[in-house]
Amino acid sequence: MNRKRILVAPLDWGLGHATRCIPLIRELQKQNAEVIIGSNGKPLKILQQEFPEMESCIINGYGITYRRSGSFALAIIPQIPKLINSGFAEHKKLKQLVKDLKLNGVISDNRFGLFNNDVPCVFMTHQVGIIMPPVFKWAEKFIYKLNYRIMNKYDFCWVPDYEGTENLSGILSHKYLMPLQTTFIGPLSRFKKLEELEMKNDLLVILSGPEPQRTVLEEKLLHQLRDINLQTLIVRGTPGNETELKTPSHIKSVSHLNADELNRAMIQSKYVVSRSGYSTIMDLAATGKKAVLIPTPGQTEQEYLGEYFDKKNIFYSASQTSFTLEKALGKIENYTGLQLKESNNILGLTVKKFLDKC
Template identity: 50%
Template sequence: MNKKFNIQTILVAPLDWGLGHATRCIPIIQTLLNNGYTVIIAATGKQKILLQQEFPSITFIELKGYQISYSKSKFFLPLKIITQIPTILSAIRYEHQWLKKVVEQYHIDLVISDNRYGLYHSTKPCVFITHQLTIKMPFYWLEKLVQKINYRFINQFSACWVPDFEGENNLAGVLSHPQKMPTTPVHYIGLLSRFSTQEVSEIKYDYCIVLSGPEPQRTILEEKILAAIDTVKATILLVRGKPDSQEIFSTPKHITIKNHLANKELNIAMQQSNYIICRSGYTTVMEVLSLQKKSILIPTPGQTEQEYLAKKLMQQQWCYSVEQQYFSLQQIISTAENNEYDLPTLQTNSLATKIAVLLKSL
C-alpha cells in the first residue's frame, strides 16, 4: 500500500470517445484489484455498459461525457471538432467541479483519468493517461497550438502515464514521443491490452472484423461490410462493437455476427482468426499486436491520429492498411495473402510491476 498518500480507494475514469479508452483501462483496473485496492469507475453510456460487464461487482458513478459528434465527411471533421471546443471546455469545467464533490463523498485517494482533462485535484494525486502528447492536426501551426493547450491541462496532473515503450522501438511514434515534453513527470508504461496469448485448438475464422469508434463512421463502415458479407466465401466473425444492442441478424452458416463479445470471448475469437480487420484506433492496435495477429487497418476518416498510425505501421510491415473510401471486403479477402508482414515481439507482461512502482512515486 502506498504510505505517502495512504492510497486505498482509486477512481478510474475513461473518456467517452469510442470504446478504446474504456477497454484499455481494463488491465489497469484488474491490476489494481489484484493488488487489493478499492476501485470506483466513473463512466457513461456504452463505456459504462462495457465496464460493468467486465467488473459487475465494482461501484460505478455516472459521469457525463464530452459527447463529441462527428461528421460523415472526413474533410469537415476538423471544422466539426473546432466548433465543439466551447462544449468540450464546458465539459472539462463540469467534471473538475464534479470531482471535488466525488472525492469527498467516496473518500477517493487517487484519480486515474484516461484523457479526461478536468479530473485533477488540488490535494489528491491524479494521473493522466494518454498516448497523444502530440495531437496530429492538418496544419503545423495548429498542431503546435493544440499541443500547448494539451500540455496546459496535462501539467495540472501529478503524473502522465503513456501506454507505449520509451525507446525507439515504440508503437505511436511522434504521437507519444514529441520533441518537447510536458513539465509534469511522464512515464512510459508499455502496451495496455486486456488480452493474453492463449493456446487455441483450431483456426475457426478466416477473418475477425471488429468494429469500433464514434458514430456515424462506425455505422458507415458496418453498412459497407454488411452489404458485401453474404457474397464472400470466407468464414467471418463480425463483432459490431455495440454492447447496448440486442439486434439479431440472419446470415449464412459461414458468417457469424455478434453485437458485442466480452473480454475473454473476444480474446479467444481473435486468436482463432487468421486476420483481424479493424480500425487503427490506438487501443485496438495495441491489442492486435499483443496477440501477434495479422491485421488490416481502416482508419476512421478524418481522424489524423489513426491515419498517421496506420501509415506508420504499414511502412514497418506491422499491418496492412486501406482507407475507408477504397475499402472493399471482396478485394481485401482476395488479396490478403499477398500482404507482407513483419510482426514485432512486444513485451506486455510488465504492467503490474510498473504500476506498483509508479503508485509509490506519487
C-alpha cells in the same frame, strides 16, 4: 490496512479508452486497490460488464457529435466551447466525488478535467501531439502546448507505449517534449496469446468508434462479405443493443464480447479487420495477429497509424472509401503483424509507485 480507493475514468470517445483500462484495473486489483469506475454510455457499459461487482459512477461525456463525412478535427473545432465547458464540469464534479466516495487517487484516461489538489491524479494518454488536418497544420504546436499545460496539472502522466525508437504510437507520443512526471508504462492490452485453440473463423471483424461511421463501415463490409464465402464473425461494438443482423450462414454477428471472449475469438481467427485506433493496435500486438486496418474517416490519429504501420509493412491499411475486401485479402500475407516486447513489469512498478503516494 484500508484499501486505497481509486477512481478510473476513461474518455467516452469510442471504446478504446475503456478497453485499455481493463488491464490497468486488473493490475490495481492485484495490488489490493478498490477500484471505482467513472464514465458514461458505452464505455461505462463495457467496464460494468467486465467487472459486474465493481462500484461505478456516472461522469458525463463531452457530447461531441460526428459527421458522416469530412475531417474529424474540423468537426471538433466549432465544438471547442462544449469541450471546455465539459472539462470544467467534470473538474467540479470530481471535487464532490473525492468527498462522497472517499477517493484516495484518480486515474484519468484522456479526460482533461479530472485533476484535484487533495488526491494524487494520473493523466493517461498516447496523444501528446495532436495531428491536425493540412489546413490547420500551423496549429499543431499551439495544441501541443495546450495539451502539455493540461498534463502538467496532474501528478503523473502515463503513456501506454514503449520509450525509444521501437514504439507503437510514432509521433503521437514521441515527437514533442514530455512533462517531467511522465512514465512510459508499456502497451496496455486486455489480451494475451492463448495456445492450442482451434481455428474457427477466416475473418474476425471488430467494429468500433463513433456513429454514424461505425454503421457506415458495417454496411460496407456486410455488402462485400455476402459475396465472399469466408467464415466470418462480426463483433458490432454495440454493447446493450441485441438487435440481430440478417446475414448469410457463413456470417455470424454479436453485439459485444467481453475481454476473454474477444481474446479467444481473435486467436481463433486467421485475420482481423478493424479500425486503426491505438487500443486496437495494442490488442493486435498482444495476440500477434495479421490485420486489415480501416481508419475512421477524418480521424487524423487513425489515418496516421494506418499509414504508419502500412509503410512499415506490419499491417495492411486502406481508406474506408477505397477499401475492398478482395484486394485486402490478396495483400495481407505480405505483412508481418506485430509482437509485443517483454515489459519487465513496468506497469506493476508504476502502479505501485502511484498507490504509495495515495
